[in-house]
Amino acid sequence: MVDGHGNEILVSAQEKQRILELSEAELSLEQLRRSDYPGKVSRLSCLWLADANEEGAKHIKSMLGDHIYMVSVKISNQLALSKVNTHWFDEFIRTGDMDCAHRYWAGDAAPHGSRWEYLLDGEIVISDPEQLEYIRSYGSKLP
Structure with missing residues (x-):
């Protein structure tokens, strides 16, 4: 497998299969969204x-x-925003x-607690200057 820059990524056959299954599921979800x-x-x-x-951090x-x-x-430019529940995505x-896929796109709450994510078509800005400097210096990984 290769990443988005053409660099080879070494993964096990099992991990490769999981990635391919997830990509097929993503394409099915996109087809349902479009229709x-x-x-x-x-x-x-x-x-x-x-x-x-804290709940959002735990979810991530x-x-x-x-x-x-x-x-x-902070959202600096919002063309569209969808609030969806990753419980239904995981299911x-x-x-x-496909009922779970419909419930995901409908933004339905889950029976035993919801895990919300927001899909943004737009732009964001990092609101804390110290956090921005950290990202510039180290990227998204903790030391």
């Missing part, structure tokens, strides 16, 4: 945002791990059940 939810922001070309609180860490440096942002990935 049934055209007003929702595409996952393929958005900025993903979370609530600026559950997806990306504890090694991610998170910053506070769709796990089961392939």
